[in-house]
Amino acid sequence: MTSRIARAVARSRLAKKAPPVRYFQRDERGLPIPHIDILVRNTHQCRLQEHYHDTLRDDLMYLTYVHESKARPPPRQIRLTYDPEDPYSKHRKNLPVGGSQVGKKPSPPTTASNVVQLEKICLHSMQKGALANRSNLLGTLMAFRALTGETEGGGGWRSSGGVEIVRGRKNVSGWVRPGIPIGVKVELKGEKMYEFLGSLVQFVLPRLRDFEGVVLPPASANMNTPSGVSGVVTMGLPPEALGFFPQIEVNQDAYPRLYGMHIHFVTNAEGVGAQDKARALLSGFQLPFCRR
Amino acid sequence: MSASVFVKRCQVGRHEQRLGQNFARSLATHAPQKPRLAVAVVLNRAPIIAKTPTKFERAFYKYQARIQRALHNPFPYDFYFKPGSILEQQFNKEERIRERKAFGKDFVTEESSSSIEVERTDEDEVPAPRRTSADETKDVKDLNRQGSRNLYLLVRDSTNGKDEWRFPKGNVESGELLHEAARKQLTVQCGDNMNTWIVGRRPIGFFEEQSGISTDPLLTEKTFFLKGHIFAGQAQTQDSISDFAWLTKQEIESRVPKDYWLGTKDMLSDL
Numbered sequence: 001m002t003s004r005i006a007r008a009v010a011r012s013r014l015a016k017k018a019p020p021v022r023y024f025q026r027d028e029r030g031l032p033i034p035h036i037d038i039l040v041r042n043t044h045q046c047r048l049q050e051h052y053h054d055t056l057r058d059d060l061m062y063l064t065y066v067h068e069s070k071a072r073p074p075p076r077q078i079r080l081t082y083d084p085e086d087p088y089s090k091h092r093k094n095l096p097v098g099g100s101q102v103g104k105k106p107s108p109p110t111t112a113s114n115v116v117q118l119e120k121i122c123l124h125s126m127q128k129g130a131l132a133n134r135s136n137l138l139g140t141l142m143a144f145r146a147l148t149g150e151t152e153g154g155g156g157w158r159s160s161g162g163v164e165i166v167r168g169r170k171n172v173s174g175w176v177r178p179g180i181p182i183g184v185k186v187e188l189k190g191e192k193m194y195e196f197l198g199s200l201v202q203f204v205l206p207r208l209r210d211f212e213g214v215v216l217p218p219a220s221a222n223m224n225t226p227s228g229v230s231g232v233v234t235m236g237l238p239p240e241a242l243g244f245f246p247q248i249e250v251n252q253d254a255y256p257r258l259y260g261m262h263i264h265f266v267t268n269a270e271g272v273g274a275q276d277k278a279r280a281l282l283s284g285f286q287l288p289f290c291r292r
Numbered sequence: 293m294s295a296s297v298f299v300k301r302c303q304v305g306r307h308e309q310r311l312g313q314n315f316a317r318s319l320a321t322h323a324p325q326k327p328r329l330a331v332a333v334v335l336n337r338a339p340i341i342a343k344t345p346t347k348f349e350r351a352f353y354k355y356q357a358r359i360q361r362a363l364h365n366p367f368p369y370d371f372y373f374k375p376g377s378i379l380e381q382q383f384n385k386e387e388r389i390r391e392r393k394a395f396g397k398d399f400v401t402e403e404s405s406s407s408i409e410v411e412r413t414d415e416d417e418v419p420a421p422r423r424t425s426a427d428e429t430k431d432v433k434d435l436n437r438q439g440s441r442n443l444y445l446l447v448r449d450s451t452n453g454k455d456e457w458r459f460p461k462g463n464v465e466s467g468e469l470l471h472e473a474a475r476k477q478l479t480v481q482c483g484d485n486m487n488t489w490i491v492g493r494r495p496i497g498f499f500e501e502q503s504g505i506s507t508d509p510l511l512t513e514k515t516f517f518l519k520g521h522i523f524a525g526q527a528q529t530q531d532s533i534s535d536f537a538w539l540t541k542q543e544i545e546s547r548v549p550k551d552y553w554l555g556t557k558d559m560l561s562d563l
Contacts, residue, residue: 038363051339058519062519065494
């Protein structure tokens with residue numbers, strides 16, 4: 001009995017063919033193409049990211065903590081819910097009572113997992129000269145590439161958009177037409193985002209003349225606005241600031257001129273007080289703020 | 293005294309009597325004991341150098357750097373250097389060394405046999421060592437020890453016949469805010485030779501214990517902890533504290549009493 005099974009097993013083994021060897025496909029230069037998509041991940045320690053996780057995160061949690069002793073009550077239903085069958089409300093708009101609720105969006109309850117953190121930095125620059133001649137955009141494009149080191153699909157990451165060209169959308173007579181290139185933009189995330197932030201606060205801002213800090217709105221300003229609840233801090237850099245970035249400084253004469261830019265620091269903060277949380281985070285990275 | 297206040301006091305006295313049957317004798321006029329309120333400061337020296345990467349992390353970074361070197365876009369030499377300039381030659385030399393380091397001797401073919409010498413300029417600074425002299429001598433009072441870890445200030449309390457290690461602590465007077473009391477008591481206990489910042493106004497922890505006063509052993513003491521950072525300066529020994537030390541979380545455990553450790557350990561960073 002056992003010998004019969006053993007023979008059957010041996011036969012089946014013999015009958016089974018060895019799996020085919022998967023050779024690498026070769027590209028046109030004869031170099032092997034790997035079976036998997038190769039992704040470039042972090043190539044070194046990120047100092048500012050470590051600083052965030054070791055020091056800033058704890059402090060920001062203590063600073064932005066809002067104590068809530070019990071669960072929040074459900075939102076008050078001021079107006080009757082929309083009934084499409086009701087002949088009165090059938091063809092009417094169901095506007096919210098008390099105006100737009102965008103700026104009154106409540107912030108989520110404070111937990112250890114939703115401490116404010118930096119998600120991405122967006123840079124963009126609009127060049128008026130590009131309207132007359134689109135080649136005027138080339139200098140900005142090259143400067144942004146040198147500044148950020150981003151390329152489309154760089155390091156095998158499909159999510160990496162690289163330095164993109166912004167095209168006009170509207171037709172404003174004598175100024176912009178749909179489809180013509182008028183500016184460049186780039187999104188930075190992860191390691192490169194922290195590197196850019198580091199070089200901005202260490203090399204550029206201290207050398208800027210007459211720069212006291214990102215100007216805050218007056219203390220009496222209404223923060224119940226879409227930007228007040230969005231957690232995005234925005235600042236602008238004058239053209240001379242571009243020359244202070246070490247990436248541009250090495251061969252500044254290769255650029256036809258210097259370009260200003262807008263910088264948006266996008267954080268995960270949302271709801272009422274999000275703007276303040278985002279500012280607290282950025283001042284932890286030594287970005288100065290001042291009030292006039 | 294108005295009638296209502298008098299009635300209330302009597303009620304309180306009776307309540308106290310009922311409670312007192314089990315514990316200790318108390319008079320009908322004995323007012324209920326309010327717990328003592330204290331504030332302590334968890335004074336932190338944040339990491340001053342980056343974490344030392346593990347062997348695995350170093351290997352990972354090296355591998356990723358090699359992949360990046362192999363896949364990066366071609367470098368625009370013409371854009372960065374004038375053709376044939378000294379700077380370009382210098383860059384090429386250094387680049388060849390880096391290539392050889394990443395991919396081995398066989399990869400770099402041209403001029404690999406010639407002696408590649410890159411002159412060290414004054415700008416090439418030698419980094420400071422990660423371990424300082426304070427690490428070698430195990431000097432717990434030095435703020436330069438354990439650069440990649442969080443350090444916390446502990447003081448040796450020798451008042452009321454005690455001799456134990458704890459965080460700097462002091463009483464809160466009535467009407468005083470916690471964060472103001474924290475700032476004041478830190479100066480009282482550890483001197484004014486420190487540049488510190490108390491993080492926010494909210495306490496980060498709470499600890500309750502029997503106050504060690506011999507006249508009133510049942511009196512409890514409630515301590516609220518606030519976090520602080522030190523930026524410059526150093527603590528000083530005063531008459532209330534006989535010693536101080538800057539310690540990591542693991543070093544604190546062996547010095548403080550067991551219940552104090554269990555009540556405070558979650559406020560401290562593991563790193």
